[in-house]
Amino acid sequence: MDIVNLYAPIERALLSAYLGVPDPKPADIAGVDVTKPVPDDWNETRNGTGPRASERGSNALMLENAVARICLESAQRSLPQWAVVRDGTVTLGRRRQRTARRERKLRPIHLFTINWGDSGPGFSWPEAYYATWLPGYDVSVVTASADSPDTHGYSDFAIGWFRGPADAHGRAAECVADHWIVQKGYCQERWAYLLDAGALDERAANALADAVWPSNGEDQ
Numbered sequence: 001m002d003i004v005n006l007y008a009p010i011e012r013a014l015l016s017a018y019l020g021v022p023d024p025k026p027a028d029i030a031g032v033d034v035t036k037p038v039p040d041d042w043n044e045t046r047n048g049t050g051p052r053a054s055e056r057g058s059n060a061l062m063l064e065n066a067v068a069r070i071c072l073e074s075a076q077r078s079l080p081q082w083a084v085v086r087d088g089t090v091t092l093g094r095r096r097q098r099t100a101r102r103e104r105k106l107r108p109i110h111l112f113t114i115n116w117g118d119s120g121p122g123f124s125w126p127e128a129y130y131a132t133w134l135p136g137y138d139v140s141v142v143t144a145s146a147d148s149p150d151t152h153g154y155s156d157f158a159i160g161w162f163r164g165p166a167d168a169h170g171r172a173a174e175c176v177a178d179h180w181i182v183q184k185g186y187c188q189e190r191w192a193y194l195l196d197a198g199a200l201d202e203r204a205a206n207a208l209a210d211a212v213w214p215s216n217g218e219d220q
Contacts (some may be wrong), residue, residue: 003136006104014066017138017156021048034063034073061157068143068156071132075108079156080126080147094148094155108132109166110198111176112205114191125151129176131166140166142175169199180212189213
């Protein structure tokens with residue numbers, strides 16, 4: 001199916017920028033500036049695609065967040081969610097967005113969910129990884145999802161992509177490992193334990209982590 005029917009112009013502009021689609025761009029997206037945040041009230045059947053004004057830490061992951069929101073639109077109820085109740089009022093770490101009413105059914109594949117650590121009773125730092133195949137582009141995007149924007153400024157963000165279907169689990173795992181290597185560069189220690197297995201089981205997740213954080217303390 002034609003990508004014009006699958007993705008809104010603003011979505012195609014965002015995906016083209018993230019995937020490095022070469023110029024010239026189609027006329028209907030040539031004037032879209034993806035370096036500027038997409039407002040909360042952007043409307044194509046009430047679906048905002050870019051970073052929300054209410055969840056914006058810095059511009060560093062703005063594009064990655066917008067791409068992740070496209071990829072994860074059908075998986076929102078499964079993503080990590082932080083919540084607290086104070087004086088009878090519930091505060092959530094993330095808000096659900098409306099799903100785009102387009103002729104597409106994106107099916108994110110859950111790889112696994114880790115817990116970076118526990119900072120106190122009932123206070124974990126989960127991060128879930130998904131791979132989503134994007135029809136029309138024939139690529140799969142791997143995303144990371146936390147339960148709030150506290151760590152990265154955004155709850156969801158793309159961490160890599162590869163050509164082909166999302167069930168190429170080895171390629172998806174490489175994207176996750178690359179993400180961990182970046183976090184390790186910021187002195188992030190190995191995650192504490194697996195919260196939920198998916199397409200990759202506990203053994204595969206631990207093997208991937210052992211390659212990034214060798215037990216002997218020496219980089220490979």
